Amino acid sequence: MPSSNNNFPNRHHDHAVCIESALVQAELLCRERGVRLTPLRRRVLEIVWESHAPLGAYDALQRMNAGGERNAPPTVYRALDFLLKHGLIHRIESMNAFVGCATPEYTHKGQFFICRDCGNVAEAHSKEISEAIEASATRTGFLVETPVVEISGQCLECHDNE
Amino acid sequence: MPSSNNNFPNRHHDHAVCIESALVQAELLCRERGVRLTPLRRRVLEIVWESHAPLGAYDALQRMNAGGERNAPPTVYRALDFLLKHGLIHRIESMNAFVGCATPEYTHKGQFFICRDCGNVAEAHSKEISEAIEASATRTGFLVETPVVEISGQCLECHDNE
DNA sequence: TAATGGTATGGTATAATATATCTATTTTCT
DNA sequence: AGAAAATAGATATATTATACCATACCATTA
Known part of the structure; x- marks a missing residue:
């Protein structure tokens, strides 16, 4: 379970560690599951991890093709679908x-805090939020399957720098 | 029979009442605010209210043009923007x-429960959810501005009819 | 080794969603 | 009536996503 005390990505963190950790975890997880983190998929994961800001599919495609390659949209979407399926990335619906x-x-989907200034995202896993949603669903007459919780606003660092 | 504090739209409700109420409220609200619910905007609102299922912009456009009209996409998007701005409709980001x-x-944005079978949506305004989000944001180091809470799943009526 | 079947990738076209921009009309205000 | 603002019309294009068909790769087994 991730720590929940002010974990918004900040300017000073060593992002190389984030990338390295993500790639290592991905390798392990794919091995465990007997699925293939092919060079293409690995490359897309690496591109998505270039920052903590959500990246559009076509932006990822541009980066893939920056060296003159000619990958087409289905190629990047297929890789993204694979990564989504295995929980290695999340889709931010509102973006x-x-x-x-x-x-x-950690399979279940989290809640996302998205800074309108730096664009970075923090993922939370608040039991309190999930339970409040469950309770509201029950009152409404509804069975929760796929909650989407994406909170736009401002991170403290950007707030302080105003 | 669904329980009594269950407000998910069901097959048996009188939808004409929903439509009528929405249009009357819209007229009043626009008058109060000194903005114009033009025939075009009113028509788009009426189309969106044809059901409790979210409607895409191009589906709305098709309905607007069903009689041979030649409205273009910007026309419907402008009307939708007006309706959004005045809280007469909501955008479901995940769809x-x-x-x-x-x-x-009631200006602040609610939480949406979206049935994957009938497509209908219920809007909730759970203080518990908002507060849980605020609390999680505080722990994360984040200031909430625009929460998006869209829960996909199944309504009880569709569940019972399986 | 070749046959087979499943998975992954390449490539073209097109669908679906959304906006920029310019023009014309209507409404409101003075 | 005339000026300014709001609304609507029209064309083009940007952005996001998928359908479809063909090819390549890879693992198992005959």
Whole structure:
């Protein structure tokens, strides 16, 4: 379970560690599951992890093709679908974009805090939120399957720098 | 028979009442605010209210043009923007679609329960959810501005009819 | 080794969603 | 009536996503 005390990505963190950790975890998880993290898929994961800001599919495609390659949209969408399926990335519905998941073993989908200034995203796993949603669903007459919780706003660092 | 504090739209409700109420409220609200619910905007609101299922912009456009009219996409998007701005409809981010709001006076955005079978949506305003989000945001180091809470799943009626 | 079947990738076209921009009309205000 | 603002019309294009068909790769087994 991720720590929940002010874990919004900040300017000073060593992002190389995030990337390295994500790639290592992905390798392990794919081996465990007997699925293939092919060079293409690995490359897309790496591109998504270039920052903590969600990246659009076509932006990822541009990066893939930056060296003159000629990959087409279905190629990147297929890789993104694979990564989504295995929880290695999440889709941010309100942005049509994708962000790396730091806890891919942890299957259930989190809640996302998206800073309107720096664009970075923090993923939370608040039991309190999930339970409040369950309670509201029950009152409404509804069975929860796929909760989407995406909170736009401002991170403290951007707030302080105003 | 669904329980009494269950407000998910069901097959038996009189939808003409929903439509009528929405249009009357919209007229009043626009008058109060000194903005114009033009025939075009009113027509789009009416189309969105044809059901409790979110409607895509291009589906709305098709309905607008069903009589041979030649409205173009910007026309419907402009009307939708107006309706959004005044809280008369909500955008469902996870579906790129729009749904009528039954409580337009009530400005803050609700939480949406979306049935994967019938497509209908219920809007909730759970203080418990909002507070849980605020609490999680505080722990994360984040200031909430625009929460998006869209829960896909199954309504009880569709569950019972399986 | 070749046959087979499943998985992954390449490539073209097109669907679906959304906006920029410019023009014309209507409404409101003075 | 005339000016300013809001609304609507029209064309083009940007952005996001998928359908479809063909090819390549890979593992198992005959």
